[in-house]
Amino acid sequence: MANARVARADGRIDVGDLAFRILASVREPYPDRRPVVLVHGIGVSHRYLSRLHDELAQTRSVYSIDLPGFGGLPKPGRDVDVPEMAAALATVIESLGVGPVVLVGHSMGSQWVVELGVHKPELVTDVVAMGPVTDTRHRSIAAQTLALATDTLGETPAVNAVVFSDYLRCGVPWYLTQLRHMLAYRIEDRVPSLRSPLLVIRGSRDPIAGLEWCRLLCSRAPRGTLVLIPGQNHVAQQSAPRAVAAAIIAHVDGPRAEK
Numbered sequence: 182m183a184n185a186r187v188a189r190a191d192g193r194i195d196v197g198d199l200a201f202r203i204l205a206s207v208r209e210p211y212p213d214r215r216p217v218v219l220v221h222g223i224g225v226s227h228r229y230l231s232r233l234h235d236e237l238a239q240t241r242s243v244y245s246i247d248l249p250g251f252g253g254l255p256k257p258g259r260d261v262d263v264p265e266m267a268a269a270l271a272t273v274i275e276s277l278g279v280g281p282v283v284l285v286g287h288s289m290g291s292q293w294v295v296e297l298g299v300h301k302p303e304l305v306t307d308v309v310a311m312g313p314v315t316d317t318r319h320r321s322i323a324a325q326t327l328a329l330a331t332d333t334l335g336e337t338p339a340v341n342a343v344v345f346s347d348y349l350r351c352g353v354p355w356y357l358t359q360l361r362h363m364l365a366y367r368i369e370d371r372v373p374s375l376r377s378p379l380l381v382i383r384g385s386r387d388p389i390a391g392l393e394w395c396r397l398l399c400s401r402a403p404r405g406t407l408v409l410i411p412g413q414n415h416v417a418q419q420s421a422p423r424a425v426a427a428a429i430i431a432h433v434d435g436p437r438a439e440k
Contacts, residue, residue, distance in 0.1 A: 193254075194276060196269040199261065200254045202227075202247035203277070206238035215306050215433060216242040216279045220270070222288025222314075223363055224356050225347040226252030229340065230287065233418040236426035244282075246273060248293070250355040252347065260358060263366045267296035274304055283433050285309040287418060288389070289363045295371050295379075302376040307433045311382045311425065312415045313368060316394040320364050331388040335414040344416065369401055378404040380432045382425060384413030406432060 194201045204227050217237050219230045227234070227245035237243045248266065250256040261269075270293055274280060284305045286294035291310035298308040319325045333341055348356065372379055379402040383395045392409075399405030408428040410417040418425045 194273050196272045198257055198259075199249040199266075199269045201249065201270070201273045202252060202254055203273070204234070204245040204247075205242070206234065206244075207242045208238070208240075213434065214241040215281065215283050216244065217283045217285060217429070218274060219243065219245040220284070220286040220290035220294055221245075221247065221251065222286070222290045222312075223359050224251065224351045225344055226350075228252070228347060229343045229416055229419045231419070232422035233425055236422045237429065240430065242279065244277065244279070246270065250359075251351055253350050256352070256355045262362050263292050263296055264300075267293045267300065271297050271301045271304060280304045281306045283307045283309065283429070285311065285429065287311040288314050288415065289359065292363065292366045292368050295368055295375065296366075298377055299371055299374045305377050307378050307380060308375060309380045309382065309429055309432070310368075310398065311418055312384065312387055312390040313381060313395065313398055314390060315364055315366070315368070316389065316391050317369075318391060318394070319389065322360065322364070325360070325364065325389075328389045332415045335386055335388070336416055337420055340416045340419050343419070369398060372398055372402040372405070375402055375404075378402075378406065378432070380429065381405065381407045382417065382428055383407065383409055384415060384417035384421075385409045385411050386413060387415045387417070389415045408432070 226247050234243050234245050284294040291313035298305045319328045381395045399407045410424050413421045
């Protein structure tokens with residue numbers, strides 16, 4: 182994507198034929214408070230990251246990014262796999278001119294941010310994977326659907342309303358296209374190549390990203406840390422934003438953040 186055409190207009194950045202949307206809360210920069218970039222998961226948008234965005238924005242600049250085909254953005258007329266999406270996302274972050282950044286992804290977003298962190302380590306100080314996928318127990322459409330249905334029963338009505346309205350905007354064809362890539366991507370084989378610290382955040386009741394799976398990812402990363410959010414399901418960042426923000430801030434601003 183290094184030679185892709187980049188166009189900007191009203192919070193939208195196009196990288197070639199891929200359209201991204203940026204929602205920014207910009208604060209006066211502090212040398213010890215790196216900007217945070219939030220990346221959503223499959224089918225959804227920045228809306229289920231909004232409460233975490235607001236919590237983090239109290240102390241630092243925060244950028245939530247909607248990816249192509251999600252959140253009402255145009256769907257590419259072709260397939261886009263995890264490495265290509267991550268490369269385009271890197272171009273978007275470079276165009277912001279605020280790096281290096283703390284890169285936070287949820288669910289499938291964890292795949293995009295890990296892939297970006299591996300290939301563009303100079304853009305990233307820390308990688309945060311919230312509810313990372315795909316757990317080895319759920320690497321089929323049937324297993325993933327069952328895990329999602331189980332999670333839905335444990336989420337709040339407000340969270341489910343945001344998630345399922347975004348699913349409708351995404352549409353079945355683009356969702357299934359990305360689901361195929363999500364199930365095929367082996368994040369556990371990529372985290373060993375990360376140069377930056379990896380923080381894995383998991384709701385203690387998350388049926389999608391299991392505890393042993395999250396421990397495995399941390400054990401394979403050169404510098405991996407696991408934090409559990411008590412009593413929360415998969416979308417912990419929206420149901421318990423203060424706890425998730427506190428975990429991120431403690432990780433990136435504390436002693437472990439010293440490189």
